[in-house]
Amino acid sequence: MRTALKLTAFAAALAATFGTAYGVGQGVAPVVEDRPPARHDTHTEAATEGGDDHGGHEAAPAGGLQISEGGYTLDLKTPRVTAGERSELRFTIRDAGGDAVTAYRREHDKELHLIVASRDLITYRRLHPTRAADGTWSIPVELPRAGGYRVFADFTPAKKGAENLTLGADLAAAGPYEPKPLPAPSDTARVDGYEVELSGGLRPSTESELKLTVSRKGRPVTDLQPYLGAYGHLVALRSGDLAYLHVHPNTSTKPGPNISFSATAPSSGTYRLFLDFKHEGTVHTAAFTVHAGQATAEEPAHEEAEGHGH
Structure with missing residues (x-):
């Protein structure tokens, strides 16, 4: 993953409408729970x-x-x-x-x-x-x-x-399907006792910086651990078609608290950002909803990530 966000075309809306139950079929193998490139550059x-x-x-x-x-x-x-x-x-x-x-x-x-x-x-x-x-x-x-x-x-x-x-x-x-609305835009995400602040925003067809700052109990985290060869991985998905945006990191040799990425949104719209970071042996995921080409709310609500450390 190197330095820009990229994406194209709206493809599918909900894979199906699940009534009281989403009919399943055969026996299955293991899949994971809640909680994250252009041509490689596909990782972030x-x-x-x-x-x-x-x-x-x-x-x-x-x-x-x-x-x-x-x-x-x-x-x-x-x-x-x-x-x-x-x-x-x-x-x-x-x-x-x-x-x-x-x-x-x-x-x-x-x-x-x-x-x-x-x-x-x-x-x-x-x-x-x-x-x-x-x-x-x-x-x-x-x-x-x-x-x-x-x-x-x-x-x-x-x-x-x-x-x-x-x-x-x-x-x-x-299973019984209960749709949930996309969380409101916010520049703060809380997960597993950590707080992650997002500064910067996405701009259609223009590269911009996204800086994420990790803290815990009001103190900056300066001892992040490498995870898959990096101090942070950022995945971006476009709401509506789930196009996989390609976000790339800027040079960083410090283990926090700041992790910086450069991104270019190919279109205006709503995106969901997922930041994976590792601290004290556990990987955590902070999630943000952002708009490209639109002003963010003046007083965004703090967002508590649904995902767990892994």
Whole structure:
């Protein structure tokens, strides 16, 4: 993830209308619970050392809107799970010939990064699946709420000349469905006893800085720990189609309290930002709702993240 936010096109609204119950199907494998690139640049994080500090960039296409792109396809073998029950999420990345991909370029300490987010952008999970020799990826997961979800696989095949891709597929969690409104815009998020302040904002077609400051009990946190090779990872999703925006870190060698990213919103609209940071051995996720191209509320309400430390 290097230095800009990018995205394109509105694709899908709610994966389905869940009445009293969202009909499920078969038995399942594990998926995770609530709580987060352009062509790589698909991850977003402030490097613990040496991150790139680039100037302005033209916004690249957003990822996650297609299940197949660049000759690769996300084959989600677990399209349904039951909310509140532990399952196993399984999937395979296939090449143009239909064969499972078994060789990846390692980026940010992982061969593949997996994000699961609910269509209403309330539930968010960054997962770390394991790959079997035959190319099948799997991860235990438990989604807390029924409804529609989007699964994002962010990876770069090891094949020479291959580019980073973010592919997306729909996932349904069965159970009584209770829609929730998107949290109001706020420049403050509280999670697990931490407070994260956001300064700066998104601007359509213009690069801007997003600075996040982490504190606890009124004191700045200056001993953040590296997580996937960085002091912070930022994922941005556009409300409406869940386009996966590409946010990139600015150079940072200090373990807090500030983590800085550069981003360019390709359009006006509402976005949801998810910041993952690690402190005292636990990863926490702070979430923000922001508008690009619109003024924020004069007195935004503080937001308590629904996600848990992981």
